[in-house]
Amino acid sequence: MSKVLFILKRKDNYNHVRDGHHVGLSTGLYNSASFVSDMLNDMGIDSAMEVAVDNNCIDRLVSKHKPQIVIIEALWVVPQKFEVLQKLHPNVRWILRLHSEMPFMAGEGMAMNWIGEYSKIRNMLISVNAPRMLREIKVFLKAMHHWTDKQVNKKVVYLPNFYPQDYAKPKKIDHSNHFIDIGCFGAIRPLKNHMVQAVAAVDFAEKLGKRVRFHINSGRVEMKGQPVAHNLEHFFAHLYDRGHRLANHAWAPREDFLKICAQMDIGMQCNFSETFNIVGADLISQGVPLIGTSEIPWLATGKADPTNGADIAHALEHTYHFPWLNVKRNQWALTKYTKKTSKIWKSVFKKLGA
Numbered sequence: 001m002s003k004v005l006f007i008l009k010r011k012d013n014y015n016h017v018r019d020g021h022h023v024g025l026s027t028g029l030y031n032s033a034s035f036v037s038d039m040l041n042d043m044g045i046d047s048a049m050e051v052a053v054d055n056n057c058i059d060r061l062v063s064k065h066k067p068q069i070v071i072i073e074a075l076w077v078v079p080q081k082f083e084v085l086q087k088l089h090p091n092v093r094w095i096l097r098l099h100s101e102m103p104f105m106a107g108e109g110m111a112m113n114w115i116g117e118y119s120k121i122r123n124m125l126i127s128v129n130a131p132r133m134l135r136e137i138k139v140f141l142k143a144m145h146h147w148t149d150k151q152v153n154k155k156v157v158y159l160p161n162f163y164p165q166d167y168a169k170p171k172k173i174d175h176s177n178h179f180i181d182i183g184c185f186g187a188i189r190p191l192k193n194h195m196v197q198a199v200a201a202v203d204f205a206e207k208l209g210k211r212v213r214f215h216i217n218s219g220r221v222e223m224k225g226q227p228v229a230h231n232l233e234h235f236f237a238h239l240y241d242r243g244h245r246l247a248n249h250a251w252a253p254r255e256d257f258l259k260i261c262a263q264m265d266i267g268m269q270c271n272f273s274e275t276f277n278i279v280g281a282d283l284i285s286q287g288v289p290l291i292g293t294s295e296i297p298w299l300a301t302g303k304a305d306p307t308n309g310a311d312i313a314h315a316l317e318h319t320y321h322f323p324w325l326n327v328k329r330n331q332w333a334l335t336k337y338t339k340k341t342s343k344i345w346k347s348v349f350k351k352l353g354a
Contacts, residue, residue, distance in 0.1 A: 004040055004047040004349075005065045006033045007058060008073035028186075028278045029099065031254060032161055033073050039162045039342060045349060055081045062089050069352060071095045071127075075108060079117035086123060093352055094124040097159065101133050101295075103273040104191055107223050116144055119155055127159040130275035130297070134158050157348055160297075160341045161276040163334060168287035170327035173265045173320060180205055180320070183215045183264035183288070185249070185257075186279045188225040188232075191272045193306050195231055200312035201268065202244055207317065211243035215264065218248035254282075262286040266319055270306045271295060281334055289319045289326035300333035302326050 008029055033049055040047040050061045055077050062070055062085070070092055082094065096118050098105075105111045118126055119141050126141075128134040138152045145151070173180075182201045186192055198214055205212035214236065221229050236246035249260055261267070267283030267290040274295035281298075283290050291302045291312065304315040319326050 003045055003067060004037070004069045004071065005062065005067035006037050006047070006049040006071045006073060007052050007061055008033055008049075009076040010051045010053055029073055031278050032099065032276070033071075035162045035164060036159075036345065038164070040345065040349075043342065043346060045346075058085060059088055062092060067092065069093045069095060069349070071097050073097050074099055075111055075114055079114055079121065082118075082121050082124065086121070090123075092123065094121070095127050095157075095159075096124065097127045097129070098133065098137070099129055099275060101130055101273045101275055102136050105133075112140070115140070119145065125155060125157055127157045129158075129160050131158065133275065159345060159348060160337075161278070162341045162345070163276075163278070163281045163285075163338050165335050165338065167285050167331050168262065170289070170324040171262070171265070171287040173323050175320075178211060179213050179245075180208075180210050181213045181215060181247075181263060181265045182268055182316075183261060183266070183283060184268040185215065185217050185261070185283075186269070186271075187217065187220040187222045188229050189221075189223045190225060190228060191223075192225075192228075193271050194228050195235070196306065196309050197268050197270050197312060198232060198235060198246075200270075200309040200316065202239065203309060204313040204316040204320070205244065207313070208320070211245070213245045213247050215247040215249060215260070217251055219251040258282055258286055261288055264288045266291060266316060266323070268312075268316075269293075269296065270304055270312050272306055284327060284330045284334060287327055289323040290330055291315045291319055298330070298334045298337035300329045302330065 011027060037047040037049045048065050052058060052061060072094065115126065115137065118124055126137060128137055134156065138156050141147060141156060142152050184194060184197050188194060194216065201212045201214050216232065232246055236244060261283045264283065267280065267288050269277050269280040269290060269292040271293065277296045280290050280292055280296055289302060291304055292299045293306050294303055302315055302319055304312040
């Protein structure tokens with residue numbers, strides 16, 4: 001019997017077996033849920049996690065664990081399903097956990113309709129992992145229901161991401177190496193801004209008289225990201241004779257992905273929209289310096305304008321010469337962020353009686 005049960009939907013294209021369960025190949029959603037579940041267990045709140053095939057698995061999983069609180073990870077359960085589930089499990093508190101800012105959410109055609117319907121469900125909270133999105137959901141629901149601040153605060157809560165503090169020492173960049181390995185990992189989507197980052201990486205390498213190996217995850221293309229993937233391929237094909245390379249990596253279990261991260265000289269996550277950025281945290285955890293943007297809430301240094309390739313190239317050059325400073329400052333900032341996360345989750349769950 002668990003006090004808390006996390007349920008997420010299995011991604012059919014990214015599966016492997018872990019502890020007897022079929023799970024996604026280290027998707028950000030899976031990692032996010034598992035990190036928080038482990039954190040809750042460490043603070044004495046009994047937590048478990050399950051991966052469901054579809055809506056019809058939820059009743060069985062809740063019956064198996066008999067939790068007080070069920071956290072549904074992301075938007076995949078049709079609102080009408082909760083009418084049935086609430087009759088079957090009347091004492092369960094449900095939390096729908098959102099992981100995206102509004103620009104990304106706008107690409108999910110059913111998002112605002114489902115969020116609006118979720119807000120009508122008894123015993124259900126909507127949680128958000130970013131302050132800006134928290135405000136925007138509250139604006140929506142206050143206007144929809146004519147709620148006061150007090151009423152909307154009872155329905156919408158802030159539950160930020162957690163990341164385990166298991167850090168490697170800062171990596172030393174070999175300045176004598178002809179190649180510079182830059183990791184721009186994550187699913188290929190328009191908001192991930194791969195093309196501007198690729199141009200900036202080549203600009204940076206050319207100024208140093210080096211050649212760049214631009215590493216991406218080629219096996220996961222989402223939300224009309226196919227044109228981005230094609231443009232990356234053609235961009236580097238035209239630069240092949242110059243020596244610049246596009247390095248494709250298949251989606252992998254987290255333990256394998258961390259080994260790939262550790263091989264990079266610099267990580268890049270200059271994305272247009274983020275709420276946390278686990279990929280960036282993975283790079284930093286392996287002692288690899290990171291270039292990102294102000295969208296990453298814990299990033300202390302290495303920030304650049306995602307729309308300005310020259311600014312990104314300048315940030316890359318500075319980090320290339322001072323990687324130790326980048327890693328230490330960002331590891332410190334990530335630790336500070338996640339310590340605050342623990343306190344927030346503990347406070348919310350105390351109010352819920354968990």
